[in-house]
Amino acid sequence: MKLFYEPNNAYFGDCMPFYHDGTFYVFHQRDARNPRPFEPFEWSLATTKDFVHYEDKGVAILKEGDDSPEQYIFAGSVFEGNHKFHAIYTAYNRDFAAQGKDAQVLMSAESDDLLNWKKTGKFVLPAPEGYDGNDWRDPFILWEEESQQYIMILGARKLQGKKKRTGRTVWFTSKDLAEWHFEGDFWAPETFTMHEMPDLFKMGDWWYLLTTEYSERSKTIYRMSRSLEGPWIAPADDAFDGRAYYAARSCSDGKHRYLFGWAATKTDNQDMNSWDWAGTFVCHEIYQRPDGTLGVKLPDSMLSAFEPAAEVLKGDAVLKTVDSQANLRITETPEDFFKVEMDFQISDNTRKFGIRLFEDPETGDAYKYEVNLAENRIYFDRTPNQPWYRYFDKGLERPIHLEAGRKYHARLIVDDSIAIMYIDGVSLIARMHAKAGCDLSAYVIDGSLKIENITIAKSIRS
Numbered sequence: 001m002k003l004f005y006e007p008n009n010a011y012f013g014d015c016m017p018f019y020h021d022g023t024f025y026v027f028h029q030r031d032a033r034n035p036r037p038f039e040p041f042e043w044s045l046a047t048t049k050d051f052v053h054y055e056d057k058g059v060a061i062l063k064e065g066d067d068s069p070e071q072y073i074f075a076g077s078v079f080e081g082n083h084k085f086h087a088i089y090t091a092y093n094r095d096f097a098a099q100g101k102d103a104q105v106l107m108s109a110e111s112d113d114l115l116n117w118k119k120t121g122k123f124v125l126p127a128p129e130g131y132d133g134n135d136w137r138d139p140f141i142l143w144e145e146e147s148q149q150y151i152m153i154l155g156a157r158k159l160q161g162k163k164k165r166t167g168r169t170v171w172f173t174s175k176d177l178a179e180w181h182f183e184g185d186f187w188a189p190e191t192f193t194m195h196e197m198p199d200l201f202k203m204g205d206w207w208y209l210l211t212t213e214y215s216e217r218s219k220t221i222y223r224m225s226r227s228l229e230g231p232w233i234a235p236a237d238d239a240f241d242g243r244a245y246y247a248a249r250s251c252s253d254g255k256h257r258y259l260f261g262w263a264a265t266k267t268d269n270q271d272m273n274s275w276d277w278a279g280t281f282v283c284h285e286i287y288q289r290p291d292g293t294l295g296v297k298l299p300d301s302m303l304s305a306f307e308p309a310a311e312v313l314k315g316d317a318v319l320k321t322v323d324s325q326a327n328l329r330i331t332e333t334p335e336d337f338f339k340v341e342m343d344f345q346i347s348d349n350t351r352k353f354g355i356r357l358f359e360d361p362e363t364g365d366a367y368k369y370e371v372n373l374a375e376n377r378i379y380f381d382r383t384p385n386q387p388w389y390r391y392f393d394k395g396l397e398r399p400i401h402l403e404a405g406r407k408y409h410a411r412l413i414v415d416d417s418i419a420i421m422y423i424d425g426v427s428l429i430a431r432m433h434a435k436a437g438c439d440l441s442a443y444v445i446d447g448s449l450k451i452e453n454i455t456i457a458k459s460i461r462s
Contacts, residue, residue, distance in 0.1 A: 003415045004280045011278035015260040017251035018078040031278040042073040050301040051283045075138040085111040090137040102133030132157045150174045155195035167192040197247045206292045220248040235293045243395020244429045259284040269433045271391045295425020309455035316452035319444045327443045340412045342454040348404035350447025360437035369421045380430040
């Protein structure tokens with residue numbers, strides 16, 4: 001049983017989502033890791049209407065041989081224009097840089113049905129002078145109504161001697177998809193080495209610019225502005241998830257906007273190891289808060305896929321403590337799949353609280369989601385960390401601001417090795433590969449925690 005999508009015998013990489021006629025076309029890269037990770041790949045396609053059931057359509061756009069610019073088909077964008085569907089993508093050859101040629105250029109393909117694609121053999125937009133032709137990728141295209149033109153943004157970097165933090169998003173414009181005009185830098189904060197998988201959309205009165213960066217925190221971040229001309233504002237929490245969620249692009253069905261990213265695997269499926277490229281597709285739904293900032297939640301179609309939940313605790317439970325830890329065993333969980341939900345409140349003097357999952361009742365060995373209220377953050381780790389340390393948790397934390405006396409809802413989903421916690425629009429994904437037991441418990445350190453309405457669902461509808 002699985003909720004989140006992973007191709008057979010491969011891992012899900014960067015995604016180019018497109019919505020048409022009631023169906024999401026989930027174009028993506030697949031890494032078979034055979035004989036090693038990151039061997040040449042192309043675009044593949046899976047379709048879904050609900051993010052629960054998928055139809056694998058196989059290869060969508062083929063890669064070419066080792067002598068071709070299209071040794072790899074890197075990320076790009078799918079859109080509709082001039083009565084056709086278009087794909088503009090990054091052609092990459094890992095050997096070209098050593099030969100003095102640009103390793104990355106933009107190419108295009110066309111389709112009448114989103115299933116059968118024909119390469120045009122044109123639209124080779126190399127990096128302009130002063131930009132690095134080995135980091136020139138991931139174009140995203142949209143039609144902008146006000147200016148009546150297509151806008152294309154892509155990730156790039158400047159060539160400035162040995163300087164590394166020159167990543168930027170650049171842009172082109174076109175009226176007809178035939179002639180493109182380079183407009184220069186769209187967003188150039190001089191903060192990251194490279195901008196990957198840029199995305200641009202409008203929701204209400206705000207424009208949102210998404211970028212995935214791998215030089216600082218290695219995750220998808222966003223900026224917001226009232227105008228395409230900026231200035232681009234960084235909210236206090238400028239991300240959608242933690243380090244384990246990468247390369248997210250968005251797509252709307254006209255009513256809701258969804259985030260298409262992947263949950264990275266850990267090398268050799270070991271808790272102590274770092275993150276791999278590619279993994280499992282995880283979809284978040286994006287929603288807009290009153291102040292314009294963005295939160296995420298589980299899409300309603302995925303939530304409704306679960307079998308009816310069973311009540312775990314009748315009434316409520318209150319944990320209180322001073323300078324110590326108070327604990328409550330909640331229930332025993334299945335090893336590989338479940339959803340637990342609960343409401344909770346904290347007092348104004350609470351320091352920390354959390355959930356321990358897959359706990360061994362004899363030793364207390366477990367994983368944990370812990371909220372440190374003094375530091376306004378939620379993080380994931382192993383507990384107890386003896387000997388130090390037992391889990392590579394770099395990047396597995398998010399800012400979170402919770403108010404005393406206010407009721408919040410927490411939703412925890414476990415799907416095989418993936419765990420996701422949602423609280424008040426904040427999501428945090430992690431991987432687990434050494435589950436010690438099957439107990440789920442809550443705890444508080446200094447203060448009080450009231451929990452109620454605890455339910456568990458252990459399967460999804462067929």
